[in-house]
Amino acid sequence: MSKYSGTPANRLIVSNQVGMRSRSSISQSGNTSGFSKDYEEFASLQLDKPLEGELKTSEEMKRHLFDDHFEGRPIERAMHLLAVGEEVQKLSVIRQLLQLIQADEQGCMQRVFPKLQQALNTASTEFHIETAKAFATILERRAISNHVFTQTFLPSILYHIDNRDQVVSNAWLDTLLEVTELLPVDIIRHEILHIAISKGQISQSVWHRVAACKLLGKLCTRFDPHTVKKDILPVVHSLCQDVNEAVRASICSELHHVAKGLPAEMVKPALIPILVELGRDETVQVRVEATETIVHMIPFLSQEVLKVTIIPLVKKICEQAVLAMDDTLVMVARQFGSLCLGLENCFTPSEKLWMVTYYNSMSHLGIPSHGAKKDVYFASHNMDRINARCVECRQLCAYNFPAMSKFCASNSELLEKLYPSFCDFATDPYYMVRKTIGCGIHEVARILGSNNRIVKNQVMTLLWDNMEEVLMGVVPHLGRTIDLLITSGVLGQEQDGATAELGRGLLQCDKTIRDKTHNWRLYTDFITQLESIVKCLPSDYIYTHFVSLMFDKMHKARALPCRLAAARTLLVFLRHNLKNNQRQEIRARIQAEFCMSSSCYKRMLFLRLCSIAREIFSRSYFKEHFFFLLLSRSDDKVANNRLLLVRQFPYLKSMIVMPNERKYLQTLETCIRNMAASEKDKDVTAELRLSVARLDKTDTLTDTPNMPTLEDIEDKKKFDEEIKLANMVPRPGAAIGILNAMDARRGAPQKPAERPTNYASGGGAAQKAGPASTSTQSKDSVTAGHTRVVSHSASSSHSATPSHASSTGSTHPSAPPSGKQSHMSSSSQAVVPKKPHPTFSESNSQIPSQGVQARFTQK
Template sequence: MSNLNESNKKKFSKDAFALFNLDKLSKRDLKTADQIQQHTVDGYLESRSIDRAVHLLLNGDEMQILNIIENIPNLLKEDIMGCLQRVIPRLHQVLLYGCTEYHMSACSSVQSIAQQKIISPEQFTKAFLQNIITSIDSKDTVAGEAWLSTLVKIIDIVPSKILETQVLPIFIKKTENSRPVKVRLTSCKGLGRLATILPNQIAIKSVLPVIISLCQDASAEIRSSICRELPKTGKFLSSDNSNLIGCLIVLSKDEENSVREATIQTVSQILQFIPEPILKSTIIPLIKNMFEKSIHNEDPNITEVARTIGLYCFNLKDYLFDGDKVWFLSRYIYLSQLSINTRRKTDKFAFVESTEEEIIINRLERCRQQCAYNFPAMVVFASNLGQQLTLLETVLKKFSCDPFYLVRKSIASGIHELIKLQSKWLPLLKDVFIKFLQRENEMVIEGLIPNVREILSTLKGHCSGLFGSEKIDCWKEITQALLDCEQMLLKSLNWRLHCDFIYQLNNLPKQFPYEYINQYFVPFLSERIINTRSVPSRMASVKVFLIIMIDESQIRQREKLKNKILELCNSSDFYSRITFVRAMSILLELSVKIFKTFFFLDLINMTGDKVPNIRLETCKMIPKLKAISLDPFDRKSLAAVEYSIEKLKFEKDKDVLDQIKIMKVALDALENMKIEGLKKDLLDTGMVVSPERKVTLPKNTDRGKGPPAKLPQRLKLCLNGLFRRRMRKRRKYIIMVAVKHIREYTKKQNFATFCDKIVSKNLN
């Protein structure tokens, strides 16, 4: 009965699976012989990319032509002259009557060529500019707008003379009232780019009048767009500023919110270009007027005011009187406290639609967020205002408790700056820092984590300056907050954030007393090394653990920490052993001395591990291990490396064998480098080897002083061993020993009798 049920189940599953019709092609899906013939290219064209491109532009279908157009940048990289002389002219013919998709793809390719600077400006201008100018007036409006946008983006690569004679008239013409708004907006961007590229005289004469006239355009979109281009004309403010300043004054009073918002943004960007007298007499009153209107009316521009107020205050602090500074500071404090309950225009009995209320709440939240972002700039601005500075402490406390998480995230990302700016606030900032670590969610902590290392370095001085129980409590609070934050991130499953947090602890030995490190951080790091599932987090823990181990303050605990690492090596768990091998790669970058003292032989023995992946990782490190054994020379370590290489000759795993080939290449390169070093050592003893490898010996200055002293017995043995066939494998190492004795011997005697022998028979 059971067999019958199983057969029915199998039959049912096959029938259900057949309903999907997987991997079944209908006759419609199959290509006909004509279609196959049409899409087949002759074999000789496959290796000739230029000929193939020309052939497909002439005879290919729509998809093939699009493919060639998109591939033009790569064709230019392969053969510039062939592509310019054969492919580009054919492309222009295709675009003449081509569809919109051809033009859009060609625009993308031209922009890519200009950005990558594949060809020279002269070649680019000759090959593409005239076709771009012609295509701008295409009957296809979509293609024309795309080519106009392309012209704006390639302005930088076109010579200035051609910009003046051919490109500038196009943008001026396209800004006329009869043109579509989208075309005029693109032309406004083009005029702004030209104002920065063209010579000053030409820009003042030809570009600036057009920009000023567009500031008075009937379309609010045009006024807003051209206003955002005014910062690019800032270099003209010092020479002739009356018209531009007048335009800014008019635009600041515009009836459209978008224009006033653009004006607030523009003025903040051109402050550095405006002369001091005009700043004090015109610009500062203008700024105060714009701010006051936006804040009083609570219009949509209030978020732009909150975004730029820090920039305004920072750039104007040297030009403002104390009364003006207090005014700006009071407006900032008001903006930082805006919420649905503190609005100026509040009517409890008025009916407000839910969507409108959501928009208002969102606007006020973004306003507070921008204020939190500008808080460090406002601290710098108010640093000389005395009692007014204390008002910002209250603002900081409110920001740290704000219901909108982005406000808290913004203030968290600036704590490291506040600690540097106001040392008097260290107790308050320490409490805020601990609060964020212990009670916040991962989205807020994401803004804090990149600067944790810097914050801890500053708080170290604060805690070290305390005495008695206060000092102990300070260290304990910070330590516990860090551990709580790490535990929360571990549970959040956001392994990237958890990994970044652990990396921020890589300066612990310099930030915490060693007692706290051994009591709190070493146990938690040991746990993470073994049990953390995320490999990046595990390796981050390993690196911090190794940094603690090699620190001089941990000399007494080094043996204990070393044994913790060796437990990974001797573990039966594959993940622990592979972690050990990767940990040794990190330790080699941190301290070669510690590695060679404690872990060299243990790592070498991993070449005999039963798991191929571990042998593979160890093979990658063998060239480094041999280099360490040779410099300085260590017979025991070198013998262990050579023995491990011999064992690898019996390897059968394919991936490990591939790595062994790479390892042998690296070892050969190491040997060649060592031979070159030995040649240099011999040269340093007094020889000069010419490019033809002829040896020139120093003059014998010992003539007439009796027979030379006998060679040392060890040196004789080394020299004799060099020329024995059975010693050829170790000849390089014997040379090293010989050089050592040569140096000792040549301090007293001339060595012309045997130096020629060494160089001619061994190094040549």
């Protein structure tokens, strides 16, 4: 065995190489030549052995220690560190400078600040950057007065902006620009203005003139128009004609600040000729800045100036950019939406058409003629085929498409010309273009409104995309997009073709995310967005294709957020399902596969599902279908599950209405007493004590009419919606219509929209199944908790119920008689399962003998 095998690093290496095999077994193995070679190479590194010179000497150790007399004396400690401390210790003093000033301003200014000024003369770049940030923070927090700051900190800032290190100089210049916004105008006039003017002279270096441009632009926002016109404007004119392109570009980027400081009548004669000249500059950098400055200056210019001067200048810049294919084209693409919206009221119809045509030409730059869809990554080996600048232009055009949609929304002709670019964005060879249009497609749908028909096809195209990045742009706003398409009438229960296409796209998107990505956050977001399909997809279609999908995710999804999102979406599907037998089936599966599961993780998911159900359903619905089922988990074998249950006790009590629902309270109290008597886990016991204390402070609801709270109003709204959904009848043939539309898309012959029939054993049974199920449409939603509660036990009041209702629970009094609904049985019920799973409501008649409540009573 090697002499290095006992070190921790080598033990880790050995364990990684051979797993659970011991080092001795490896050394005794015959086939270890390759491993021994690698092992010796790693062992020779001696990763856990201290390097020579790594140990600190006694003097170095003393330097990092403090005497006892520094305790409670932060000023002396800061002075000591600034004098003899290491770099990291000095930085800690700078980061605590604000606290030192707030604790002892006079002592800090008289003793620490002089030491700090001395340290700055020989300090590192990082020390300068931290000090500059600290000075700006001190003034921003108003830790000292403006007078003290002007006398002490401002001279240091003005001195260090001339530092030879450009990084240091930039840091101090940024600090000076920040304090310029905070200091009074008089101090700026006397302390800073003359410095900015002097640095803008032609005799100064290029860096000083560039700094002067930034300072003058900031000063224009603080001074009155007279001062700007008299003192600053001449220097601005001089800098605009500077021989250096960096200076011209810098002052060009500040012209909109100068325009803000000038009176409106002075902007045209003072700045427009300069702006036109800079827009036609021979240097790309200057033209790029001029393009951006035009966008910022539009609010300060009159309609006449915009029509006569700015629009021709913009068209000229655009034409030159396409011919030169330089960075100006990228800036034009970036600002094109702002240009169109800013100049919208000044354009003539022909000029609007010209802008849309130019936008379309930029949107197709660099696209291969064959149009084959192939992902091309930026700066990859395929970029020799597509120019990076063209790709960036297309991406920026996709980013500006919502703005262009708003620009063309009032003109159907322009909107029609814009549509080809929209289609090309969704199928662009470069994936980032598709992602960009996907990120903004909900904005396009919001802007177009009734014209959303052009959005639907591109949404479907993006849902079929196989790139994770593209789906990351589409999925977060998918629910909002679907809602907007529903509002505009593009999607809906009556739109079978569009609805079928949406369903197929969503299923394909789910398959892509599940099989081709490992992004559980994206998967969670997608599952959450599926809640919106209840507004447009038929209930039968959702039950057939998406309910089973949610159950599958609850069983197999690896990430807990995915399973929780699937549980929430499943409950939303349950709430909006229009068929009683399907609702019973969903609840029965929840009970059998999760509440009564042999897996502790699935039972835990059920407990979390109940917490979500409290948010989605009304109190009455929750108490009828989840209350006793939730309490049945009090005897769970896993302590963590019992812990989750105990935490829900106060919420369960808060939804009980007294005295009509005394049985719920008695069952809850019995459950708590049994757990208190038998619980052995210390964490559950401690949480149970806390829950009991919260229960004492939690009041039950009462039947007496009181002023309703916001929670009561929201619960009443949920209850009314549940009653409405329970009494709704599905549209006949909706699911078959969608299937026919799907077949038509695939080229198959359409099936006639026949009325669905019931496949029950025996004709008489089949005829009775329809009325029984439809007459109990409102079984899931009982009356409001403040007025009436349905019993969960087989009491005498239920013995007089008709035989077909005794198996399905009580019927809401507002529901129509079953005889009047018998003619709707075939249309409201597509398929009646031969052997339906037992539901909780159906098993409630047996509760006194073997149900959940009976177990609590027996205990």
